[in-house]
Amino acid sequence: xxxxxxxxxxxxxxxxxxxxxxxxxxxxxxxxxxxxxxxxxxxxxxxxxxxxxxxxxxxxxxxxxxxxxxxxxxxx
Numbered sequence: 001x002x003x004x005x006x007x008x009x010x011x012x013x014x015x016x017x018x019x020x021x022x023x024x025x026x027x028x029x030x031x032x033x034x035x036x037x038x039x040x041x042x043x044x045x046x047x048x049x050x051x052x053x054x055x056x057x058x059x060x061x062x063x064x065x066x067x068x069x070x071x072x073x074x075x076x
Contacts, residue, residue, distance in 0.1 A: 002008065066072045 063072075
């Protein structure tokens with residue numbers, strides 16, 4: 001078993017420090033990717049909301065047209 005010296009401890013600590021730096025960089029990259037995904041999700045939610053609004057508008061217009069053409073029974 002090698003003798004524990006200050007140099008050996010220093011080398012181990014240096015490697016631990018390097019690993020910490022790499023981990024920090026990888027975490028930063030993951031955080032950026034998650035922020036991009038969040039932005040895409042918000043955009044899709046907005047698009048879906050707009051589609052539903054358009055569908056509601058078309059439904060109201062169709063109901064109005066049907067009433068005017070007397071294609072449906074009017075509510076009592």
